[in-house]
Structure formats: structure tokens, C-alpha cells
Amino acid sequence: MSDKNIPFTNYLPDIVAPEEEEESYVDYFYDEPGSAPGTLNIEEDATPSTIVLIDYTESKATRKVLPTPDACHPYLESQSVSWVDVQGLGSEAVLQRLGDVFKLHPLLLEDIVNVPQRPKVEDYESQLVIIAWMVMLNEEKEDPDDEAFISEQVSFVLSQNYLLTVQEEPKHDSFDRVRDRIRFNKGTIRKYKADYLAYALIDAIIDGFFPVLEEYGEQIENLENEVVANPTPKTLGKIYKIRRDLLALRRAIWPQRTAINNLIRDGSDLITPEVRIYLRDCYDHAIQVLDMVETYRELAAGLMDVYLSSVSNRMNEVMKLLTVISTIFIPLTFVVGVYGMNFNPERSPWNMPELNWYWGYPMVWLVMIAIALSLIFLFWRRGWFENFSSVDED
Known part of the structure; x- marks a missing residue:
């Protein structure tokens, strides 16, 4: 498709990050004993930070890559909606300066940079902070033993006219459809403020769980036939892997559901009542994801019992x-x-x-x-x- 009629300028391709080994469990970050509050811990293999700005009103939208955090100043108080997407946590100087430009509390910046954190919602008066976990299918999976999904932390800092998001790396995310809605002015997203943009991104994160769960549903169905017909020690390893991955998904979605519920129940001056209604639908999706995860975990536990019974019967x-x-x-x-x-x-x-x-x-x-x-x-x-x-x- 030609870009000549697209209202974006400087539309650059996504930056490809180096391939990283994903973890099956979400091991939450903890500070070293005696460390000062607000200490940033940058991993050696973290992707360098890139700042991507999408600024839009109802009539136009612009996308550009900002060279420094100071270039964000004109957009903090503008009447348009500014989505500042920081991709990568490998540049401490950039992240520190970003905290100064957006006036982020040191503890807030610590939660953003020191990943992983437990999904949560915190209100800093003029800023609303949301930390979420995003999962996506591993499209590059070649070996059956490779991880079926990729996970990363996404941090949201919502203000009146802007939304700051911080991702671990730029290679994968669930936001392409939201970007397309802004780019091509689909739906009503460009008619609302930054709070609706935050809802749209959170909803995209929650919806990203469904393809992953469908993949695990197919794996469980195939394992059911294998367990009954020809159980082997390799089958037992597959069952353990599914149970471990489902536990990781549960640890990701459970606190996220609680965080969304807190947004609806406690409210915030930065979220309008109209957007709060949309968040109810997002909460329903989170409940549905959690129900599917629990169902699959029970099926996986049942597969273990069937495996043991099948092996025992064959031995008999x-x-x-x-x-x-x-x-x-x-x-x-x-x-x-x-x-x-x-x-x-x-x-x-x-x-x-x-x-x-x-x-x-x-x-x-x-x-x-x-x-x-x-x-x-x-x-x-x-x-x-x-x-x-x-x-x-x-």
C-alpha cells in the first residue's frame, strides 16, 4: 500500500531488537538489600532506548522519532493528544532525562526501569501510573520446545494531554492495530483524549492473551490423544511445560485484572466517566482470560492424572x-x-x-x-x- 495518502510523517519501520531468551515465569524484581530508593538497574543486554511520538487530533496525525527526551517538551501541554512510546530500557541517561522532562517520581521511574514489576495502578495526582504485562505469540518459533509466547512489561504514565508508555524492547508489541486506528482515523479514537488511548492500549494487551490461550488449547487437545494412545516420558515433559507456562500466564493476568478493577472502582480525575465504561468491557475480557487460564490449568492437571493412569494400565x-x-x-x-x-x-x-x-x-x-x-x-x-x-x- 502506498504511503502518499497517509497523514503520518517520518513513518519509520520498526526497529528490530536482538533476539533474547524469554522466561517462562514472571520473576518480579526486588531491590538489593540496602540499596537507595529510586536506584535504576539497567541490564547489560537491554535494547537502547528509542522515543517514538504519535501526536494527533481529530483532523490529523503525525508520527516521528524524537532524538532526545527534551524534544518532548512542546507536546506536554499541547491541545493535541501525544503518545510518547519509549522502546527499550538500555539507555540510563535517556531514561533519567525522561524522568526529569515528565517530572516522574524517582520511585515511579524505578518501577518503570527495574523490570519485571507486579501489574498495578498508582495515582500520583497529576499522573496516573499503570504497569501491565503484555504477552504475544512467538511467531519466530521453529522448534517445538521453544517458548510459545513472549512476555514483556509495559508501563503507562497518563496525564491530561499525553500518554507515556515504556516497553522493554521494540521488536514485539500488541499495539499495531491501535496505531493503525490512529493512522487511518478508524473508529472514534481520535475524537477522545489520552485516557481513551490508554484504554485502547490496555484492551489490546488483554486481547493479546486470547491467541496465546488458543495455542495452548490446541496443545492440550493434542496431548490428550497422546496421553491415552502412547504416553512416553517425553509426553510427561510436555505436560510439565504447559503447566509451567499456564502458571506464568496466570501470574500475568491475575494482578492485571485487579489493576483494571481498581481503575473502575476508585476512579481518577484523569479518566472520564465515559472511558470508565469502556474499562468495564476491558475488565470483562480480563475475567474471561483468567477463566480460560484456570480451565486449561485444570485440564493440564487432569492430563497428569491420565498420564499416570495410562502408564499404570500399560504396566499392568x-x-x-x-x-x-x-x-x-x-x-x-x-x-x-x-x-x-x-x-x-x-x-x-x-x-x-x-x-x-x-x-x-x-x-x-x-x-x-x-x-x-x-x-x-x-x-x-x-x-x-x-x-x-x-x-x-x-
Whole structure:
């Protein structure tokens, strides 16, 4: 599609960040004992910070990359809506200056930079702070053992005329549709203020959970067939991985639901009553996501029980087969054991006189075959051979 009719200027492609290994659990950040409040901890492999501005009114919209945080000054008090999106947490000087420009409390800046933090909402009078967790499908997944989703922290600082968002890295996010709505003036987003933009982004974050959960729903369905038909130790590893990932999703969505509820219940002067109604729909989506996560966790726990039962049943079938074979050979072993004793028939007429019979050897074979066939017939009549087919599937 040509960009000549698009009302954005300096529309630059997304910056690709280096590939990072994602974590399955959300391990919340904690300060080192004795560290000063407001201390920033920048990870060595963090992506350098890039400041992307989207400024819009109902009639026009502009997108540009700002060279420094000081370039944000003209947009802080403008009548337009300014979305300042900081992508990457690898530049301490940029982040410190950003805190000065936007007059962020040191503890607030610490929560933004020192990730991960627990999702929450805090009111700083002229600013409303929202910390959320965003998850997305891992589109670059090549190996089945790779993580199915990518997660990162997104921080919102809402004021009267601007919205500041801070992401861990610029490569992945769930905001493309919101950007397109602003870019092409779809819907009513450009008719509202910054609080509606914050709602739209939070709603995009919550909706981003659904594709991830659909992926896990398909994995659980495939595992159900595998657990019943052919359970292996590898199957057990898959079940543990799903349970671990679902726990990570639960830890991400549970406090997020509480944070959205606090926005609706406690309110804020920066959020209009009309936008608060939209947040109710967002809260409903969060409840739906949480219900799906809990349902899948119960299914995964059930898969573990089915796996153990299936392995136990297969072991019982193997033991039954071995028992049948052993039972058939026990009387045969007794017969050959008796005739394997070293008694001399010439010393006494009672010392195995049948050893001198002309048909003694064939008679012993006939007796052993008759015993074996009789036992096989008995076990067949009792139905002991009905379930042996499941043992042969491997």
C-alpha cells in the first residue's frame, strides 16, 4: 500500500531488537538489600532506548522519532493528544532525562526501569501510573520446545494531554492495530483524549492473551490423544511445560485484572466517566482470560492424572502378559525338573521306571503340550487376552 495518502510523517519501520531468551515465569524484581530508593538497574543486554511520538487530533496525525527526551517538551501541554512510546530500557541517561522532562517520581521511574514489576495502578495526582504485562505469540518459533509466547512489561504514565508508555524492547508489541486506528482515523479514537488511548492500549494487551490461550488449547487437545494412545516420558515433559507456562500466564493476568478493577472502582480525575465504561468491557475480557487460564490449568492437571493412569494400565498389561507366560511354564518347568533328577532305575524299581519306556520321551512332550494348551484355554475363557493389543502398540 502506498504511503502518499497517509497523514503520518517520518513513518519509520520498526526497529528490530536482538533476539533474547524469554522466561517462562514472571520473576518480579526486588531491590538489593540496602540499596537507595529510586536506584535504576539497567541490564547489560537491554535494547537502547528509542522515543517514538504519535501526536494527533481529530483532523490529523503525525508520527516521528524524537532524538532526545527534551524534544518532548512542546507536546506536554499541547491541545493535541501525544503518545510518547519509549522502546527499550538500555539507555540510563535517556531514561533519567525522561524522568526529569515528565517530572516522574524517582520511585515511579524505578518501577518503570527495574523490570519485571507486579501489574498495578498508582495515582500520583497529576499522573496516573499503570504497569501491565503484555504477552504475544512467538511467531519466530521453529522448534517445538521453544517458548510459545513472549512476555514483556509495559508501563503507562497518563496525564491530561499525553500518554507515556515504556516497553522493554521494540521488536514485539500488541499495539499495531491501535496505531493503525490512529493512522487511518478508524473508529472514534481520535475524537477522545489520552485516557481513551490508554484504554485502547490496555484492551489490546488483554486481547493479546486470547491467541496465546488458543495455542495452548490446541496443545492440550493434542496431548490428550497422546496421553491415552502412547504416553512416553517425553509426553510427561510436555505436560510439565504447559503447566509451567499456564502458571506464568496466570501470574500475568491475575494482578492485571485487579489493576483494571481498581481503575473502575476508585476512579481518577484523569479518566472520564465515559472511558470508565469502556474499562468495564476491558475488565470483562480480563475475567474471561483468567477463566480460560484456570480451565486449561485444570485440564493440564487432569492430563497428569491420565498420564499416570495410562502408564499404570500399560504396566499392568505387561505384568499380566508376563504372568500368563510364567504360569504356563511353571508346570512345564516342574515336569522337566522331575525328569532331570539323577536317579538310577537299575538300583530300584521305584527309581523312575518310565525312563526305560519306549514312548517315554514323546509321552512327556504330549503331557507338557496338553498342560500348556489347557492353561491357555483357561486364560482365554477368563478373558485375560483381551487387552494385550495395547501392549503391542509400541
